[in-house]
Amino acid sequence: xxxxxxxxxxxxxxxxxLLRERHVTRAAKRLGITQSAASQRLGRLREFFGDALLAPxxxxxxxxxxxxxxxxxxxxxxxxxxxxxxxxxxxxxxxSERRFVLLGxxxxxxxxxxRLLPMLAREAPYITVQVDRAEADFVRRLERGxxxxxxxxxxxxxxxxxxxRLPEEGFVTLMRRDHPAASRRLTxxxxxxxxxVLIAPHGMPGSLVDRALEARGRRRxxxxxxxHFVTVPFLIAASDLVVxxxxxxxxxxxxxxxxxxxxxxxxxxxxxxxxxxxxxHDDPGHxxxxxxxxxxxxxxxxxxxxG
DNA sequence: TGCGACTGGCAGTCGAAAAG
DNA sequence: CTTTTCGACTGCCAGTCGCA
Numbered sequence: 001x002x003x004x005x006x007x008x009x010x011x012x013x014x015x016x017x018l019l020r021e022r023h024v025t026r027a028a029k030r031l032g033i034t035q036s037a038a039s040q041r042l043g044r045l046r047e048f049f050g051d052a053l054l055a056p057x058x059x060x061x062x063x064x065x066x067x068x069x070x071x072x073x074x075x076x077x078x079x080x081x082x083x084x085x086x087x088x089x090x091x092x093x094x095x096s097e098r099r100f101v102l103l104g105x106x107x108x109x110x111x112x113x114x115r116l117l118p119m120l121a122r123e124a125p126y127i128t129v130q131v132d133r134a135e136a137d138f139v140r141r142l143e144r145g146x147x148x149x150x151x152x153x154x155x156x157x158x159x160x161x162x163x164x165r166l167p168e169e170g171f172v173t174l175m176r177r178d179h180p181a182a183s184r185r186l187t188x189x190x191x192x193x194x195x196x197v198l199i200a201p202h203g204m205p206g207s208l209v210d211r212a213l214e215a216r217g218r219r220r221x222x223x224x225x226x227x228h229f230v231t232v233p234f235l236i237a238a239s240d241l242v243v244x245x246x247x248x249x250x251x252x253x254x255x256x257x258x259x260x261x262x263x264x265x266x267x268x269x270x271x272x273x274x275x276x277x278x279x280x281h282d283d284p285g286h287x288x289x290x291x292x293x294x295x296x297x298x299x300x301x302x303x304x305x306x307g
Numbered sequence: 308t309g310c311g312a313c314t315g316g317c318a319g320t321c322g323a324a325a326a327g
Numbered sequence: 328c329t330t331t332t333c334g335a336c337t338g339c340c341a342g343t344c345g346c347a
Contacts, residue, residue: 024330025330039331040331042330061330
């Protein structure tokens, strides 16, 4: 009879990594073992499950149906196990070698990391932080435990999730300081005559501005669409294009000497949240991360307002 | 009975070579 | 280029034996 679990539970850790990477060499690096050792673990897993699990493919190995069926339950089980182990263990930031995975956009990297990293150097020198792009599957990644926190628009937060609301912030329209429109009040008619940059992070729902304009039966001319916030100041400073964006973008654009104007359409405020899964709510390490986040938010409150 | 030394089996690692 | 296989080596662990 097939045993329920392999004798060596490290095999399941290896399987989890192999199914994620779909590449024996890369999985070996992540596991901290040699490629041949990873290959041998895969061999034992194949024998245990009586299935190839990973079939030859390019550029990545292909998951068999059995492996597809195993991937999610295995990831969730391991995530629960890690959470259980971590919940029972004291968390000391001074000695912890934990890695936190944050999901967000490049603005998170530009704004949060410069505050976070000096604090880590001071209080938690062995902890590492990885920022991945927040995409439509962020809920699944939190569930699976492959991410710790996601920074997303509030309307995307699932009702069941734990969340910390980030400070609301207004929108501004940015243009270069000597832009022909910079010296006059930005009316709706003038706004619609301009060429616009649309920031549309990959995989996330689209533009608040265009929805607001559409409600009034108007349309703007989008000349360029980009995925990243921090590249926008370069575009704006070097062209006659304008961008309408959260005020934080203006705050990180200071070196470019851009002019921030009040958008001529009512956009309300930008509401975002930091979201995490119930499973890690009581985890001491996760609590520590969130307490830092709360402090950083309070310290950084009061973003740039349009002038 | 407890302790330390020794031994054999097993699993894991590495480097090299073969295969696809 | 990547994966698989093979042989040599190493470390761990359980079992055995001798000794106090």
